[in-house]
Amino acid sequence: MNSVSLFTPAPHLANDMAEVLRLYLGGISLLVNEAGGEITLRHDEREENGERIVAATDGVCRHETRERVTGDAVVDKRLRRRQAKLCVYELMKRRFGYAPPWGSLTGIRPTRLLYAGLESGLSLEDAAAQMQATFDVSDEKMAVLREIVAVQQEELTPPAPHEADVYIGIPFCVSRCAYCSFLSGEVGNGSLLAPYVAALKREIAHALQLLEDTGLSLRAFYMGGGTPTSLPAGLLREVLTAAAPLMRACREITVEAGRPDTIDREKLQALMDWGVTRISVNPQTMHDQTLATIGRRHTCAQTESAYRLARSMGFDHINMDLIAGLPGENLGMFAQTLDWVRALDPESVTVHTLSIKRSSLLHLWEAQLPDGDMVADMVRLGARAAHDMGMRPYYLYRQKYMAGNQENVGYARRGHACLYNVDMMEETGSVLALGAGAASKRIFPQKGVIRRAYNVSDICQYIHRVDEMAQRKRELFTL
Ligand code: SF4
Numbered sequence: 001m002n003s004v005s006l007f008t009p010a011p012h013l014a015n016d017m018a019e020v021l022r023l024y025l026g027g028i029s030l031l032v033n034e035a036g037g038e039i040t041l042r043h044d045e046r047e048e049n050g051e052r053i054v055a056a057t058d059g060v061c062r063h064e065t066r067e068r069v070t071g072d073a074v075v076d077k078r079l080r081r082r083q084a085k086l087c088v089y090e091l092m093k094r095r096f097g098y099a100p101p102w103g104s105l106t107g108i109r110p111t112r113l114l115y116a117g118l119e120s121g122l123s124l125e126d127a128a129a130q131m132q133a134t135f136d137v138s139d140e141k142m143a144v145l146r147e148i149v150a151v152q153q154e155e156l157t158p159p160a161p162h163e164a165d166v167y168i169g170i171p172f173c174v175s176r177c178a179y180c181s182f183l184s185g186e187v188g189n190g191s192l193l194a195p196y197v198a199a200l201k202r203e204i205a206h207a208l209q210l211l212e213d214t215g216l217s218l219r220a221f222y223m224g225g226g227t228p229t230s231l232p233a234g235l236l237r238e239v240l241t242a243a244a245p246l247m248r249a250c251r252e253i254t255v256e257a258g259r260p261d262t263i264d265r266e267k268l269q270a271l272m273d274w275g276v277t278r279i280s281v282n283p284q285t286m287h288d289q290t291l292a293t294i295g296r297r298h299t300c301a302q303t304e305s306a307y308r309l310a311r312s313m314g315f316d317h318i319n320m321d322l323i324a325g326l327p328g329e330n331l332g333m334f335a336q337t338l339d340w341v342r343a344l345d346p347e348s349v350t351v352h353t354l355s356i357k358r359s360s361l362l363h364l365w366e367a368q369l370p371d372g373d374m375v376a377d378m379v380r381l382g383a384r385a386a387h388d389m390g391m392r393p394y395y396l397y398r399q400k401y402m403a404g405n406q407e408n409v410g411y412a413r414r415g416h417a418c419l420y421n422v423d424m425m426e427e428t429g430s431v432l433a434l435g436a437g438a439a440s441k442r443i444f445p446q447k448g449v450i451r452r453a454y455n456v457s458d459i460c461q462y463i464h465r466v467d468e469m470a471q472r473k474r475e476l477f478t479l
Pocket of ligand 1 (some may be wrong): 015172173175176179180181182225226227258259
């Protein structure tokens with residue numbers, strides 16, 4: 001890890017500038033206005049003749065930018081932050097001699113910037129050109145973004161103000177994947193499962209009452225976690241029975257059955273009986289050795305048989321998640337995984353790029369991780385395979401610490417884009433979220449404001465305080 005001394009008259013912008021530095025330097029420890037870093041940067045800003053002049057230097061190179069001050073405090077605050085980031089970005093670009101694929105962008109939802117251009121009255125082409133010129137995004141990534149926005153506009157209607165999605169979280173998995181960043185505990189001896197389901201049923205009952213009181217209509221239902229199919233069939237049926245009125249009110253019902261080692265006929269039958277329209281069976285890779293390295297205690301053969309079982313029972317929308325950049329994998333191995341997925345013929349795939357938040361793992365895997373260029377090739381190969389399967393990209397998001405500065409992209413055949421995923425990523429829809437760690441969200445479109453209510457993440461706390469969680473949601477949706 002590099003340490004960077006950043007000298008700045010605006011310490012509140014230090015984290016923004018650090019995000020840009022991480023594009024080039026990876027994990028850094030930042031010393032703000034303190035000497036001692038391996039790299040020293042100086043950021044400066046001043047106003048002159050109605051312009052904000054920002055400069056950054058590393059002692060060798062220097063970059064300066066000028067931007068007109070608008071006089072609108074909110075706009076100028078945003079522009080000041082952006083200008084600081086862009087200035088540091090240009091300095092780093094000159095120092096290292098290359099531009100990352102997403103240019104200076106560090107946010108999770110790059111499509112939002114394209115939509116902002118559309119909302120200001122620009123055409124898609126002009127909005128894309130403006131975005132590319134501002135943030136230095138590569139042609140390749142801009143082309144994906146343009147296609148995603150076009151697909152969303154063609155296939156999906158944005159949620160109406162009185163509509164909301166429902167999320168139910170089952171925060172248990174049979175074992176923890178080494179790279180997992182979700183709230184997920186191991187099932188362990190199973191002692192928490194029944195109390196958790198009892199609390200969840202109570203929260204579902206509160207949610208039904210809330211819907212009746214507020215007149216909200218529902219749009220998409222998503223049960224994730226964790227892995228909902230980690231629950232024994234009896235408890236899974238209990239949750240589905242309690243949630244049935246919510247599911248019936250939705251036009252799309254997804255349940256994550258991500259871990260193949262949790263899938264059996266009885267559980268799939270329960271999902272069928274309650275009208276689930278979309279499930280995920282996630283291979284991540286089709287190499288047993290990699291599965292063992294990343295702590296997924298199932299084999300590729302189990303993935304294939306779980307998938308075939310679901311298909312034989314009549315599931316007609318199965319999604320498969322893959323990860324590019326897994327330890328020990330190379331382009332040929334990733335291509336084999338894609339060939340295998342192509343042969344199974346799912347309706348949608350999501351190609352993730354490995355994101356490692358825990359530095360201990362990075363250290364453990366360092367020698368085995370594919371380099372950034374290879375990960376970029378894997379991502380390209382994933383896009384080509386999805387295209388060959390008749391799919392188009394329909395949502396995209398980025399995370400911190402992604403291998404090769406890439407992204408996660410969902411691809412689907414026409415008519416199979418997941419509404420819930422798009423609502424989440426574009427932040428266009430309100431969400432009633434139930435379960436430990438779930439985050440409810442209410443969008444106020446006229447004011448352009450989003451408010452949130454969080455459930456506690458700790459499973460025991462959730463079980464004991466479920467009525468309080470329900471009350472938080474009531475307050476959010478009756479504001
Ligand atoms: S299956 Fe998903 S939620 Fe469960 S441990 Fe693995 S990454 Fe985490």
